[in-house]
Amino acid sequence: METSTALLTDQYELTMLQAALRAGTAERRAVFEVFARSLPAGRRYGVVAGTGRLLDAIADFRFGTDELDFLTGNGIVDEPTAKWLSSYRFTGDVYGYPEGECYFPNSPILSVEGTFAEAVLLETVALSILNYDSAIASAASRMAVAAGNRPLIEMGSRRTHERAAVSAARAAHIAGFATTSNLAAGRAYGVPTGGTAAHAFTMLHDSERHAFEAQLASLGDATTLLVDTYDVERAVKTAVELAGPALGAVRIDSGDLGDLARRVRAQLDALGARETRIIVTGDLDEHGIAALAAAPVDGYGVGTSLVTGSGAPTASLVYKLVARADRPGPDAPLRPVAKRSTGKPTIGGRKRALRRLDVHGVACAEVVTVGEPAPGVRDRLLQVPLVRGGEIVGREPLTAARARHRAVVAELPPQARQLSRGEPALPTEIVADGPQGA
Amino acid sequence: METSTALLTDQYELTMLQAALRAGTAERRAVFEVFARSLPAGRRYGVVAGTGRLLDAIADFRFGTDELDFLTGNGIVDEPTAKWLSSYRFTGDVYGYPEGECYFPNSPILSVEGTFAEAVLLETVALSILNYDSAIASAASRMAVAAGNRPLIEMGSRRTHERAAVSAARAAHIAGFATTSNLAAGRAYGVPTGGTAAHAFTMLHDSERHAFEAQLASLGDATTLLVDTYDVERAVKTAVELAGPALGAVRIDSGDLGDLARRVRAQLDALGARETRIIVTGDLDEHGIAALAAAPVDGYGVGTSLVTGSGAPTASLVYKLVARADRPGPDAPLRPVAKRSTGKPTIGGRKRALRRLDVHGVACAEVVTVGEPAPGVRDRLLQVPLVRGGEIVGREPLTAARARHRAVVAELPPQARQLSRGEPALPTEIVADGPQGA
Structure with missing residues (x-):
């Protein structure tokens, strides 16, 4: 299979790029955010997974001769756009929730900042990876809660796409599965294998x-x-x-x-x-x-329900422009933007997020601030730097994500760990000018 | 990404191989069949897809140094097994329903014949590919029926795994979608792209x-x-x-x-x-x-529901041993085998299948015979050769699969094209000694 991830992309990313290049708007600074409008019906929390894979995909997002020949040969982009793509390399910043962290409606789990041109191109691959892996991790976490101390074996490879299976094993391991049947996941990610x-x-x-x-x-x-x-x-x-x-x-x-x-x-x-x-x-x-x-x-093997997200095969995350500059250049100020589409409105402005804990150390709110937050003493900031100036800084071992997930789920209120259908375990408070004091 | 598909495999395929090599049973001739015990709840037919991709995966199923180092370094197989794997190449026969064909409960959509050793290794990758692609094609076909002559645009890449997205676009095109947003599907398979x-x-x-x-x-x-x-x-x-x-x-x-x-x-x-x-x-x-x-x-774009199989994200196909020899060697006769697991019994013996048409050219039964069938004049044999003696013979252009699907759906009785929940549109008749005359 090809190494480049650049064509794992919807065509409209490239036609938008071409039109923006021509209009002189492509180099406006922009902020895109990934979030879920809601959790799958009845779910009490979601689990972020795929971030590590996304960082690899960003590093491999390059347009080589094969990619460019396809695009120009099929009239998908014009020559100036192809030339621009030939030197494409993401040079912006990405921050987000680390893998294994839990999320709730409107949690800004990933922010991509750069020029519109460089950031818009990452939409599809970012969503594909985060949507699938987070769907699997979210289901896996519920199974891990149900299994308690008994080990879970991931064995669903045969019931999903052959490459998705490898990612599913990785996501399940983050969320508490002990082992996988999938050999490629053992080789690529060091997930312990069995069978x-x-x-x-x-x-x-x-x-x-x-x-x-x-x-x-x-x-x-x-x-x-x-x-x-x-x-x-x-x-x-x-x-x-x-x-x-x-x-x-x-x-x-x-x-x-x-x-x-x-x-x-x-x-x-x-x-x-x-x-x-x-x-x-x-x-x-x-x-x-x-x-x-x-x-x-003494142990459970889980297949189909794991790799299909146990009724929620996608996390339904979206990638939305929330701020952009009025003119090209790094110094132009960002202004919030939002669409007003019926049923799918967005909240403009760059968000930060923190988890508020009560005096017992139990999480009690997801606080999303438009602009910089002022965290209280028991607030935990949720976003970490992943890419800085195009350099990937957010890689971590899978064991770190796995340990984080265990700690984060333990910190949630008890109702989060109920399997019955319910509301999100934490309310999401959206604050326009920093959080209220904790 | 790696080219070899050999580790897209459950570990137990290799531990079974090792034990069989040691026991002297690995070289017994064996027949495995892929079928669905049932269709997803309420569905009236399934659509075979992924066969073309599976043929590529079989060609790429080789254990190179990287794969063998992983397997021996982690104690997954012993040295004699690794040596056997190092020269692995599937040398048997595969036949099956061609892509775009419809299937019903117990339709033998793929048969893999070879030694137990060579055939058992293909279980996971065969099921992964056929389960995912057929789930997508089965959902896509219903959407195509609903859309009538209006074109359908596949745009679900962002809502599924990034590599699954490419296969989903291919499967949807077979089942009637006009175009896809996915550029990689355009390059890899020639699916028309748009956006x-x-x-x-x-x-x-x-x-x-x-x-x-x-x-x-x-x-x-x-x-x-x-x-x-x-x-x-x-x-x-x-x-x-x-x-x-x-x-x-x-x-x-x-x-x-x-x-x-x-x-x-x-x-x-x-x-x-x-x-x-x-x-x-x-x-x-x-x-x-x-x-x-x-x-x-004038046209519909479909995303999430397509790539998640519209409620049925896997086709639930299984890969079961149905016949094997008592001793090694190409001349040893095959004997039917079947398991008796509660709720998951299998029917022993190598199957053939035909679609029976009535005098009006409307399909009226799926006839599955244990052993060779005796087709009547209006019966259409359903299996085609895909691999002969290890040589891939079943490749065809995607346009052929697409045309086949259109013809096959048109041939089904009208209730097959109802979207409401119902029974399979054709009864599956399992005949132990050839079909009754049509």
Whole structure:
């Protein structure tokens, strides 16, 4: 696949660029902001993910010969525009919520500042990355809340686009999943990988016993044997006969998972395999996980519902111009701009944001200020520098995002961690001239 | 991005391979089939897409030094398995439904035949591609039915993963969309691209008039002007003042689209711009499109609902072992295998499929035979060769898939084209020993 991300772009970004270049408005300074008008129905918080990938995409956003030949050959841009694109490199500033941070309606999770020309071009790729990854992380976080201390295994690659699958594994790991089945995510991002065998492996062999023997010989007794290909009880019996009490785990992928887990736990215990864990998989979502809280389950594998955002496959983030200068040049003052489209109005002006905590350290409001905020002692500023003067400064290890997410969710009020449909867990207060004192 | 597709794979494919190599079962001949147990709730047919992309992915499924270093360095496979992988190349046969064809529950849309080792490795990438692309094509086809002869513009890139967006544009084009906003889809697949301007362009300029002037100067009078940034009526007036009756189109992106389209049509006509078209966009899905059938609309732009499969973001296709030999070697006979997992049973044996047509040329059944079928005179065989002995033979231009889809949908009974929730439009008849005569 191509390295450049420059054509992961809607055509109108380029036609706008061309028209603005011709009109002399392309070099006006501009501020674009990414935010969600609302959370998906019933969700109590959203989770930012994809920022690290976006920084890579910005670094790779270059128009080489291949890209330019396509654009000019198809009459999409004229020669002066192609020439401008040939030296394109984002030279502005980006700041935003770091990965793993939670967000609420109107949280300014990303701000892109530069000339209109350089900033408008990033709209599509920024939204694609943040919308998908944040949708997955937002769903994953709810599953992690439901799972409590039991590990979650991401195994949804097969149910989404093959490249989206890699990003989904990354986003899920940020939001609390322990491991992924996706090897490319292991290589690209260091997400821990796992996996043992499918039903096909059992059916390949002349008997389930033969299959289990083959797996144990190759992967050792600590492996996980899949026990629901034919008859669960018989399979568990065979598994313990072959591996003894050292058997790592059994996996159940179908049927009434809670009932089966109880039966299998009793059977394993009776056979002396008290340390053998029970992993359940099969069309689980956060509600299915929560329903198994009282069952003797040691880990959950989640596929379809994770990679499709559990009912909310996009975060519905938008990228809107909120301020721009009246003339070209770095010194021209910015003025707020806003559209008035029915149902889709925007709030003009560059925003900052902070999370307000109460005296107990519990988050109580998302405060979005038009202009610079005056944070109180318990307010936490939410935006961090990501790109400064075109230089990427916001890279961090995935472990940092993962730790941040755990801390941020713990800081939210208890109702944030309810799975039932509800209102956003924090009110978003939009303040035109700095926040009220905390 | 890396060219190899080999790590777009669940880890268990490789651990199964390793165990089978050690057990001497890896070289048993095997048949895997891809099918859906059911259609998404209420859907009347599914649309196959992604096959062409899958053929590319199979060609690129190679384990190079980077891939092997990752796998051995992380203890995922042992040295003998890595050595086997280093010369991996799929040498078997693949046949399946061609792109654009419709499918129903249990339609065998893809069959992969080879050794267990070579065929099991393709599970994840095959499902990822077919599940995503077919989900998009299935949603797109309903939108195309709803739109009738009015063109559909795909503009959902920003609401899904940046690489998925490219595939979504391709799948939508197969299923009837005219154009896409996605430039990478234009370059990679030749999907016609389009796009003019966003609200940001209007807001960049000192007035809407200034913005329209800039756009017309750059893109010509045949362009599409976006008229809902501030006040639609005033914008339409300005647009026609500037461009005259040659104005190509106006776009409305918010509000009550039907009501606005009627008002704008009347206004345009009164201003003499009778040929100026009206394009509507903004959270449309197939139902929103259908609701505008009587409105004076000349084209629809569809984003979020398209790239998220309009409520069904995955096709839920599975990849199941249905037959395998008892011993290694090309001459060992295949025997059917099936699992009995609760709620997820499979039907053993290699399947063929045909669409049965009635005397009027209307499809009346999806006939799936275990073993070779005996087609009647009005039966259409559904599977085509895609890979023969490792050589890709099933590539075709996107235009062929697009034409096929149009013909296949026209052949379905009328209830298939209803948008309301219903049963699959054709019954799937599974026949163990060839179809009954037609």
